[in-house]
Amino acid sequence: MTTTLVPGNTLITASPEEGRQLAIKMARLVIKATQPDDNVRNELRDVYAHDARALIDVGHVVAIEFATIAAANNYWRG
Amino acid sequence: MTTTLVPGNTLITASPEEGRQLAIKMARLVIKATQPDDNVRNELRDVYAHDARALIDVGHVVAIEFATIAAANNYWRG
Amino acid sequence: MTTTLVPGNTLITASPEEGRQLAIKMARLVIKATQPDDNVRNELRDVYAHDARALIDVGHVVAIEFATIAAANNYWRG
Amino acid sequence: MTTTLVPGNTLITASPEEGRQLAIKMARLVIKATQPDDNVRNELRDVYAHDARALIDVGHVVAIEFATIAAANNYWRG
Amino acid sequence: MTTTLVPGNTLITASPEEGRQLAIKMARLVIKATQPDDNVRNELRDVYAHDARALIDVGHVVAIEFATIAAANNYWRG
Amino acid sequence: MTTTLVPGNTLITASPEEGRQLAIKMARLVIKATQPDDNVRNELRDVYAHDARALIDVGHVVAIEFATIAAANNYWRG
Numbered sequence: 001m002t003t004t005l006v007p008g009n010t011l012i013t014a015s016p017e018e019g020r021q022l023a024i025k026m027a028r029l030v031i032k033a034t035q036p037d038d039n040v041r042n043e044l045r046d047v048y049a050h051d052a053r054a055l056i057d058v059g060h061v062v063a064i065e066f067a068t069i070a071a072a073n074n075y076w077r078g
Numbered sequence: 079m080t081t082t083l084v085p086g087n088t089l090i091t092a093s094p095e096e097g098r099q100l101a102i103k104m105a106r107l108v109i110k111a112t113q114p115d116d117n118v119r120n121e122l123r124d125v126y127a128h129d130a131r132a133l134i135d136v137g138h139v140v141a142i143e144f145a146t147i148a149a150a151n152n153y154w155r156g
Numbered sequence: 157m158t159t160t161l162v163p164g165n166t167l168i169t170a171s172p173e174e175g176r177q178l179a180i181k182m183a184r185l186v187i188k189a190t191q192p193d194d195n196v197r198n199e200l201r202d203v204y205a206h207d208a209r210a211l212i213d214v215g216h217v218v219a220i221e222f223a224t225i226a227a228a229n230n231y232w233r234g
Numbered sequence: 235m236t237t238t239l240v241p242g243n244t245l246i247t248a249s250p251e252e253g254r255q256l257a258i259k260m261a262r263l264v265i266k267a268t269q270p271d272d273n274v275r276n277e278l279r280d281v282y283a284h285d286a287r288a289l290i291d292v293g294h295v296v297a298i299e300f301a302t303i304a305a306a307n308n309y310w311r312g
Numbered sequence: 313m314t315t316t317l318v319p320g321n322t323l324i325t326a327s328p329e330e331g332r333q334l335a336i337k338m339a340r341l342v343i344k345a346t347q348p349d350d351n352v353r354n355e356l357r358d359v360y361a362h363d364a365r366a367l368i369d370v371g372h373v374v375a376i377e378f379a380t381i382a383a384a385n386n387y388w389r390g
Numbered sequence: 391m392t393t394t395l396v397p398g399n400t401l402i403t404a405s406p407e408e409g410r411q412l413a414i415k416m417a418r419l420v421i422k423a424t425q426p427d428d429n430v431r432n433e434l435r436d437v438y439a440h441d442a443r444a445l446i447d448v449g450h451v452v453a454i455e456f457a458t459i460a461a462a463n464n465y466w467r468g
Contacts, residue, residue: 004407005407005410005411005414006405006406006407006409006410009405009406009407010406010466011406011460011465011466012465012467015084015087016084016087016088016089017082017083017084017087019084020083020084020104020108021083024083024108024111024112026410026453027449027453030410030414030448030449030452030453031445031446031448031449033414034414034439034445034448034449035439035440035445040439040440044440044441044442044445045442047442048442048443048446049112049113049118050113050118050122051122051442051443052122052123052125052126052129052132053126053129053131053132053135053443054442054443054446055109055112055113055122056109056126056132056135056136056139057135057443057446057447057450058108058109058112058446059105059108059109059112059139060135060138060139060142060450061446061449061450061453062108063104063105063108063139063142063143063146064142064450064453064454064457065453065456066143066146067142067145067146067457068453068456068457068460068461068465070089070146070149070150071146071149071460071461071465072460072465072466072467075089075090075146075149075150076088076089076150077090077150093162093165094162094165094166094167095160095161095162095165097162098161098162098182098186099161102161102186102189102190127190127191127196128191128196128200129200130200130201130203130204130207130210131204131207131209131210131213133187133190133191133200134187134204134210134213134214134217135213136186136187136190137183137186137187137190137217138213138216138217138220140186141182141183141186141217141220141221141224142220144221144224145220145223145224148167148224148227148228149224149227153167153168153224153227153228154166154167154228155168155228171240171243172240172243172244172245173238173239173240173243175240176239176240176260176264177239180239180264180267180268205268205269205274206269206274206278207278208278208279208281208282208285208288209282209285209287209288209291211265211268211269211278212265212282212288212291212292212295213291214264214265214268215261215264215265215268215295216291216294216295216298218264219260219261219264219295219298219299219302220298222299222302223298223301223302226245226302226305226306227302227305231245231246231302231305231306232244232245232306233246233306249318249321250318250321250322250323251316251317251318251321253318254317254318254338254342255317258317258342258345283346283347283352284347284352284356285356286356286357286359286360286363286366287360287363287365287366287369289343289346289347289356290343290360290366290369290370290373291369292342292343292346293339293342293343293346293373294369294372294373294376296342297338297339297342297373297376297377297380298376300377300380301376301379301380304323304380304383304384305380305383309323309324309380309383309384310322310323310384311324311384327396327399328396328399328400328401329394329395329396329399331396332395332396332416332420333395336395336420336423336424361424361425361430362425362430362434363434364434364435364437364438364441364444365438365441365443365444365447367421367424367425367434368421368438368444368447368448368451369447370420370421370424371417371420371421371424371451372447372450372451372454374420375416375417375420375451375454375455375458376454378455378458379454379457379458382401382458382461382462383458383461387401387402387458387461387462388400388401388462389402389462
C-alpha cells in the first residue's frame with residue numbers, strides 16, 4: 001500500500017475549514033487505496049457525481065471523517 | 079477547491095436551532111464541493127426531494143453533522 | 157429557511173421518553189426543511205410506511221438523533 | 235403519538251444483556267410509532283426477516299441504540 | 313426472547329482481538345433474535361457471503377459494535 | 391474462527407497514517423472472517439472496486455474503524 005492516507009500525517013488543523021478539507025481528502029484517499037487505477041476512479045467519479053444518493057453517501061462519509069478530526073482538534077474551541 | 083465548507087469557519091453557534099441550520103449547510107456544501115455544477119445539483123435535488131429513501135438519507139447525514147456541532151457547543155447546556 | 161428545526165430550541169428534556177419524542181421530531185423537521193411541500197411529503201410518507209427497509213432507515217436516523225440528545229442530557233442519570 | 239418509546243422511561247439497565255434487549259425494543263418502538271398499523275408491520279416483518287440486507291440493517295440500528303445505552307450505563311464496568 | 317444477546321453478559325474482554333470476536337458474535341446474535349429459524353438464516357448467510365455490498369454492510373455493523381466494546385475497555389490501553 | 395482480526399492485537403499505532411492502515415486492515419479482516427474463501431473474496435473485490443457506491447461504502451466502514459483507533463490513540467495529539 002503506497003497511497004498516503006493522511007496528508008501531513010496529523011489530524012490537527014488550524015481551523016474547521018481546513019479540518020473539513022482534510023476530511024474530504026481522507027475520504028478520497030481510502031477510495032484511491034482500494035481502487036488505485038486512476039482511469040477507473042475517474043469513470044466512477046463521473047457516475048457518482050450524477051447520482052443523488054451516491055452524492056449523499058459521499059457527504060455521509062465526510063461527516064464521519066470530520067467528526068473524528070473535530071474531536072482531535074477539541075472542536076477548535078480556542 | 080474554492081467552495082467554502084464551514085460558513086464562518088467555526089462550529090460554535092448561539093443555539094441548537096442555529097446549530098441545526100449549520101449542520102444542513104455543511105452537509106450541502108460537501109455535495110457542492112463534490113459536484114460544483116449548479117445545474118446538475120439542481121436536477122439531482124429535484125430527484126432526491128421526491129424519493130423517500132433519499133430524503134431519509136439526507137436526514138441521516140444532517141444528524142451526524144449535528145452530533146459533531148452539538149458536542150462542539152457542549153450541547154448548549156448553558 | 158423558515159421551518160423550525162429544534163422545537164423549543166433546546167436539547168434538554170425531562171426524561172428519555174421525551175428525548176425520544178424530540179429525536180423523532182427533529183428527524184422529521186429536517187425532511188420538512190428539505191421538502192417543504194406538504195402534499196409531496198404525505199405521498200412519500202405513505203411510500204416509506206409500507207417499505208420495510210425505509211422504515212428501518214427511519215429508525216436508524218432517530219437512533220443517531222437520540223444519541224446526541226441523550227448525551228446532552230447526561231443520559232438522564234439523575 | 236401514544237406509543238411508548240422507552241420502556242420504563244430509563245436507559246439504565248442491570249446488565250449488558252438487558253441493555254441489548256432494551257436496544258432491540260427501542261428500535262422496534264420507533265418503527266411502531268412510524269407505522270402504527272399492526273397488520274402492515276407484521277407483513278413488513280415477514281419481508282425483512284427473509285431479506286439478508288434488511289436483517290443486517292436491523293442489526294445496524296440495534297448497534298447504534300446499544301452504543302447509547304452502554305454509554306448511559308458506563309458500560310456496566312461495575 | 314430466549315437468544316442470549318451478549319455472551320458472558322459483559323463487554324469487558326482481555327484484548328482487542330477478543331473484543332473484535334465479541335463484536336462479531338453480538339452482531340450475529342441480533343440477527344438470530346430477529347430471525348430465529350436456523351434454516352432461513354443459513355440460506356440468507358449464503359446470499360450475503362456472495363454479495364459484495366452485503367459483506368461490506370456486515371463489516372459496517374461489526375465496526376459499530378466494536379466501537380462500543382473498545383470504549384468499554386478503555387481501548388485496552390493497559 | 392481462525393482469522394486474526396486485529397493485527398498485533400493492539401489499537402495503538404505510532405501515527406495517524408499507521409492508524410489509517412490499521413483501519414483498512416481491520417475492515418478487510420472482518421470480511422475475511424465472514425467469507426473465508428479467497429477465490430470468492432477476490433471475485434467480489436473485483437465487483438466492488440468497479441462500483442461507485444460500494445467503494446464509498448468501503449470508505450464509510452474505514453471511517454468508523456478509524457474513529458475508534460483515533461480515540462484509542464488520543465488522536466496522536468503528542
